[in-house]
Amino acid sequence: MRIIGFAGTAKNTGKTTTALAVLAQCVSANLATALTSIGFDGENRDHVTGLPKPRYNVGAGALIATAQKLLRVGSAVVEIRETTAIQTIFGPIMVAEVTKPGTVVLAGPNRQSDLAVVAAIFERLGADVTLVDGALNRLVPLIGTDALVLSTGAAFDERIPVIAEHAAALASLWSPHTFAITLPASLNIQILYSDGATAEIPGGSLLSESAQANLLHSLHHPVHRLVIPFACHPRLLGLILERLPGSQLVLGDPLKCIASGDPLNWQKVWQDCSRLGVTPSYLHSVPVRLMTVNPFFPRFIASEHRYEPAYVNSAELVEAVQVGITLFPVMDIRQPPEPNFIRLLDLSPKEQL
Amino acid sequence: MKTVLLAPLDPVHDNAIKLLRRKLEDAGYTAVSMPPGTTEDEVVEKALTLHPDAILVSRTLGYKVAETLGRLVDLAEAAGLREKTRLGVGGMAITREVGAELGFDATFAGDLNMADVFAFIEGKALQAEASKLPTVAREKPSVVEGYTYTFKDKKIEALLDQITTQILSFVSDKTSDGIERARLREEMLDQPAGSPVLTQLRARYIALCDEETAAFYNNGKLPSGVRWLGAEEVARIPEVIETTLAPHEPLQHAGKRPYIFVQYGTGCPVMDIMHIKTAEAWGADGILHFDPSWGAQREGLLEGCLTHEHDGTILTYDNLNLIHQYKDPATMWNVRGHRGLNTAETQILGARAGADLFKINIPYGGTAGGTDPERLTVDGVFSLRLAAKYGLPFDIPGNDELSGVPPHKTFAGILIMMMLGLKLGGQPIPKPLLCYSPYMQIYGYMDDNMVDMNTAKLAVWREIVDTPIWPGEPVGFMTHTPDRVQSAMTTAAHVALAATLGVDAITMASSDEAYSKGPISAPARVDSLRAVRDLLRFMGSAKFLPTPKASDLLEQIHRGITETLQTIADRGDFTASIYEGHLGSVDDGLYPGRTGRGTVRTLK
Structure with a gap:
């Protein structure tokens, strides 16, 4: 089974629209498809802007994972196949099969570990493909997927050059490769010194100047490899990198990096790495297969306290983003x-490849 | 004890955090709060060193702020916190849907409910489940509990005894088609569907109906604007209730009374159910079923689940059953039947469908209600006997004041109904109307303020009899305008005044009740309930301070009641007194009702 995650740079960038387009092709290709969301998808209107949203119209036979209280909200008729122990705001996550086509509302697992549980159930029930819709700008739960589709667009920023610059910086997060050797699992920051000695700093994340100072204190002699397995703010890496010339920097995952700091700051990190001969890599990385751009944005009408749909030029947007990726x-x-x-x-069935 | 990290993701505001910290510490938790302006990075970093069991963040939601909160959730997951630390969020614009989209484990929307917060921290139940259950299980209260109905004013008691003796004597050998239909309906409800006995009973029932009602039974012809309720409409009710409505939150701040009632009667039972569930969620303790105006003027009631495009919801056993099925069992339910040709049968339907209260007022129904006084006297007394038989209290609305009747005449009529009910074994509840009535406007009794007269109108009851008092219907009548803020405010002011004067129940309006140009809307319903909650909170145990004029008005009303009752007693004929205007004259603006005139029969 392949798990595809749909992530966006902001709300209304087209995650669900893209997921629906993929779903349609999966159905045409006779792929047994499962759906869930790490947010709240399928409602009529956006909870913030009040503007219409694309709805999940699902055919018979599809599997869905959503919270118990939302199972009956859509028009689709479903049969519950499994009740999980995963609790959400709307009750436990249920895995169900659509028996009569119609709309569904998806609010599924919102943690990586919970998504893995749901995916395992989908696979056991025979799904060929699982589509996981994202939420707002949240990405980290999608670490458990096999491939990502990123979405950006005018809802992130109405200025095309700004969208393009951010998209290029985002893509740069996938430049480093996955670290070639499997490292022992650890919850801490790990230092391998050039002389073979090791040290660990509890916490596993680098998010504050005090944590930075603590780490700098440990970089007292030449380092061969520094592993930061969890969150890491790019702004705090500058001084660290100065102490690591010619070494290896192993970060957790591009999605954790994006959650930790602005992609534009990560571009600066890669530049510093290049200048200092530091080789960046990841413990784990989900490949991005595609980036979609969406010219739509919700324009706020201040005098009427409401939003209205608005668009930038689609062709100009695509061209500008393509330049940097x-x-x-x-x-x-x-x-x-x-x-x-x-x-x-x-997503082609293996026997047809 | 568990540790909780509290963080205001807001540049300035941290009152909720301070309040939470105090309440959590009082409950024995270790609560660590961060200052306003805390960033999501700082929250996660703090959590990495503190290892809290839960993080609670607060923020007033805006468009980009939603993404800020989403980043906090993502960063917490990236930092490996989420496997052991639960994330909760609260704030004025936070809804469960937004919380789910942001990836939080719980949302705390609206007023702070510490039971939910504790449950969340302890991991015992998620907020959605916990909040579906009231913190304290609701029990159905009683409006009449604790009252003896002992008359303190013995002169008034004696006059009432004299008047009601005459009324009971007058009706003792009389009946009407309305009474006979009620008797038949009671028998019909005991028969299984399709039984030959039921068919025979229905045939007798139809013979006592007017032409249009008979056409419904004989030819299936629906009255104008009426249609059958669709099965799909009914089938959708549970999921709408399940997914959109919140649990009951009491309105009262100081003590349990007054119980707050709201009226419904949109014309459609499904819409009524949504209004009822909305009102229950926003704190209403009771509901009143309002039937169509035309239903009171027809001989006979319809059957089945029916909806129509006019005011009031059609009184049928099936409609009432449908509504009863969905209302909270603890919500008190009053079925109105006080003014028309089907008053007696309405009590039968209400009682059998599970009503808790009736509404019967002969002087009002026999004048402003449009029904012939003689007919309503006969049917009304029979209805009072039914109320006693079913053990259900009945209230007596004083809405004839809206026609221009002075309060002392309206109150005299209410007192006659009270004494009639008491003699027949019932439990009456007077309903003085707090309103800016034509009488007040013409004679200037409220030119300076609305506190003095309304205070006097409530206080006079305490001087006369030990009775529950239930201002309505609704309070603030004729103070409302199309401006919903204004309407909600005047309703809340009247509720607060009555509450601080120790009344037992209050009927209040939706803020668009008089101006909706159709069924009232749910937002307008909430407006008033929300305003009432806050004004009751504002007043607490404090009282209004009337001017010395209130005492003069109290004395004036009390004297007027006595004089009115003396006139009626001297006349010796209650229905004649209504015709002659002793309880409200043509000069006052009140005319005897005409519907059903000449339909009372003397038993052989």
């Missing part, structure tokens, strides 16, 4: 030609 394709999926998601996301 070479690692994966960039497209507005509402513009022709229709992309082949089955191929882009490597």
Whole structure:
């Protein structure tokens, strides 16, 4: 089973629209498909802007994972297949099969570990593909997926150059490779000195100047490798890198890095790494297969205290974002030609490959 | 004991955090709070060193702020915190949907409910489940409990005895089609569907109906604007209630009384149920079923689940049962039947469907209600016997004041109804109307303030009889305008005044009750309840301070009641007194009702 995560740089960047387009092609390809969300998806209107949102219209046979109290909200008829022990604001997560087509509302597991539990159930029930819709700008629970589709657009910022600059910085997070050797699991920051000695700093994250000072204090002689397995603010790495010339910097995951700090600051980190001969890598990384851009943004009408739909120029947006990204394709999926998601996301049944 | 990290993700405001800290510490938790302006990085960093069991953050939500909170959740997961630390969020604009989208384990929306917070920290139950259950299980209260109905004013008691003896003598050999239909309906409800006996009883019932009602039974012809309720409409009710409504939160701040009642009668039972559930969630203790105006003027009631496009919800056993099925069992339920040709049958339907209270007022129904006084006297006394038989208290609204009747005449009529009820074994509840009535406007009794007269109108009851008092219906009548803020405010002011004067129950309006141009709306319903909650909170145990004029008005009303009752007693004929205006004259603005005139029969 392949698990595809849909993540966005902001609310209303097109995660659900993209997921729906992928779902349609999965259905056409006769792939047994499962759906869930790490947020709250499928409602009629956005909870913040009040603007209409795309709804999940699901065919019979699809599996869904959503909170108990939302099972009956949509028009689809479902049969409960399994009740999990995962608790959410709307009750326990239930895995159900759609028996009569219709709309569903998805509010599924919102932690990485819970998503893994749900994915295992989907696989046991025969799903070929699991689609996981993201939430706002949240990414970290998607660490448990096999591939990512990123979405950005005018809802992140109405200025096309700003969107493009941010998208390029975001893509740069996938430049470092996964560290080649499997390291022993640890919850702490790990230091391997050039002389073979080791040290560990409790916590595993670098988020404050005091944590930075503590780490700097430990970098008293040449370092071969520094591992920061959890959150790490890029702004705090500058001084650290100065103490690590020619060494290896191993970070947790690109998604943890994005959660920790602005991608533009990470671009500065990669530049420092290059200047100092530091080799950055990750303990784990989910590949990005595609970035979609969405010209839509909710424009606030202050005098009427409401939002209205608005758009930037789609072609200009795609072109500007494409300039800075070479690692994966960039497209507005509402513009022709229709992309082949089955191929882009490597969803073809194995026997047909 | 568990440790909780409290963080205001807000540049300035941290009152909620301070309050939470104090309450958590009082409960024995270790509560660590961070200052305003704390960033999400600082919260996570602090949590990494503190290892709290839960993090509670507060913030007033804005568009970008939602993403800030989302980042906090993501950062907490990136830092490996979420496996052991639960995340909760609260704030004025936080809803459960937003909380779920942001990835929090719990949301705390609206007023701070510490039971929910404790449950969340302890991991015993998630907020959604906990909040579906009231903190304290509701029990259905009694409006009449604790009252003896002992008359303190013996002269008034004697006059009432004289008047009601005459009334009971007058009705003793009389009946009407309305009474006979009620008797038949009671028998019909005991028969299984489709039974031959039921068919026979219904045939007799139809024979006592007017032409239009008979056409419904004989030809299936629905009255204008009426349609059958659809099965799909009914089937959708549970999920809407389940997914959108919150548990009951009491309105009262100081003590348990007064019980707050709201009226419904949108025309559609499904809409009524939504109004009832909304009112219950926002604190209403009781509800009143309002039937259509036309229903009171027809001979006979319909059957089945029916909806229509006019005011008031059609009185049928099925409609009442549907509503009863969904109202909270602890919510008191009054079924109105005080003014029309089906008054007696309404009591049967209400009692059998589970009503807790009736509403019967012969002088009001026989004048402003439009029903012939003689007919309503006969039917009304029969209805009082039914109320006693079913053990249900009945209230007596004083809404004839809206026609221009002075309070002392309205109150005299209410007192006659009280004494009639007491003689027949019932439990009456007077309902003095707190309103800016034509009488007040014409004679200037409220030119300076609305406190003195309303205080006097409530205080006079305490001088006369030991009775529960239930101002309505609704309070603040004729003080409302199309401005919903204004309407909610005047309703709340009247409720607060009555509450501080120690009344037992109050009927209050929705803020668009008079101006909705159709069914009232749920937001307008909430406006008034919310205003009442806050004004009761504002007043607490404090009292209004009337001017010395209130004492003069009290004396004037008391004297007027006595004089009115003396006139009626001297006349020796209650229905004649209504026709002749002793309880409200043409000059006052009141006319005897005409519907059903000449339909009372003398028993052989």
